Amino acid sequence: MKPFTYQRAGELRDAMAGVAGTPNAKFISGGTNLLDLMKLEIERPAHLIDINHLPFNGIEETAEGGLRIGAQVRNSTLAADSRIRSNYPVLAQALLAGASAQIRNKASTGGNLLQRTRCYYFYDRNMPCNKRKPGSGCAALHGFNRMHAVLGSSDACIAVHPSDMAVAMLVLDASVETMDTEGVTRQIPVGDLHRLPGSTPDVETQLKLGEMITAVILPPGQPGRQLYRKVRDRASYAFALVSVAAIVHVAGDTIAGARFALGGVAAKPWRVPEAEAILLGEKVSTEMFERAADIALANAVGRGGNDFKIPLAKRTIQQALAAASQRG
Incomplete structure (x- = not known):
């Protein structure tokens, strides 16, 4: 060091x-x-x-009926909060699926969003990695890429973002509050916070140099059943091969609202509004969930070792939507 x-x-x-x-x-x-x-x-x-002693460790209700989560709130505290468990259960489920209790006790809300990829080649300084050393190449393209991206990647980088929490935040339409070195504040939707790799995979977020996340804002809770489904190599605290955060609101036997986000498949949490839109007003059916999954993965590209992720993601979407559409 x-x-x-x-x-x-x-x-x-x-x-x-x-x-x-x-x-x-x-x-x-x-x-x-x-x-x-x-x-x-x-x-x-x-x-x-060290920013642990800054006043960003509280969870407050907003005037709009949502929550403002300080960036220093620990993942364990957030997952256990009664308001999160009641109104945003998909977030609590994602946090509990994401890491061991020891890590959740240390990891912060802001840090969780900004964690870097777990790509093997990024961690190996003997291997080329454009994210670690721009212009050196991407060893994962023709290497062991089982964990890597099938959506939004480029020839410069196929690494995935590892956060479970961020996937739930995306499906909940959360945004982050930030402050820069000149005291200027702004709000960034979670869906816009992370950048796709393009030709500059070393630039991972929209944050400027020295800009700090101070809070995450959750809008009021949405009607419907929420769940987080994570597929991984082992049951205990592995990173996702594919994950799905889903919210489905059913009125009678008709889908009155549906949204879902994917993790483990891209350099950022992934959402396809077109796939959600086709479900509105339709009867709950396996066929409709299959159509939504097909649209969500329409632009997916495998790199050999991760080809299996495409059908796996489709099946996981279908299962998550079907489970979220059930009552009780």
Whole structure:
């Protein structure tokens, strides 16, 4: 691990001054991803700014009837909150599926959204990786790519985003609040936060240098049954091969509302509004769920080792929608 300096920020202005005044500075919260990357010398910050003591560890109700979740709220706290479990159960399910209790106790809401890919080649400094070293190539394209993307990828990168929580946040239409080094704040929909790789896979989010996530905003809870379904190689705390967050509202035997998001298939949580739209007003049926799944994966491209993800994703969508459409 390379030497670095450390600063514990007691106030927001101290954190912003630290990141603005020091080249190659990074914020650290739970550190469940960053510290691993530093040990491997993939991340080499010269200065770490500890933001754990900033006032972003509460969950508050908004005037609109939703929730404002501070960026420092731990994943375990968020999953256990009664308001989350009652009104946003898909989020609680995704968090509980995402990691061990020890990691959930450390990992923060903001950090979960910003965690980096678990691509084997990204973690191996002896292998080419455009995300780690731009212009070096992508070893996964013709390597062991079983875990990799089938949607939204490019010849420069086929890595996937690992967050379960982000998939649930997307289906709930969440947005993030941020602040930059000049004190300017903005809101970014979760669906727009992460970038597709294109020719610059090293640029992973829309955040500017030194911009900090301060909160996540959830709109009011939506009618319908919510669930999170995750398919993985083992039952205990593995990253998703495919995951689906679904919300289905059924009135009588007709679908009055439907939305779903995919994880494990792209460099960002993935949602296809066209696939959701065809379900509205239709009778609950296996055929309709199959059509929605086909549309969602219409542009999917396998790279050999991950070809199986395409039919797997379709089946998982169908199963998630069918389960979410059941009452009781």
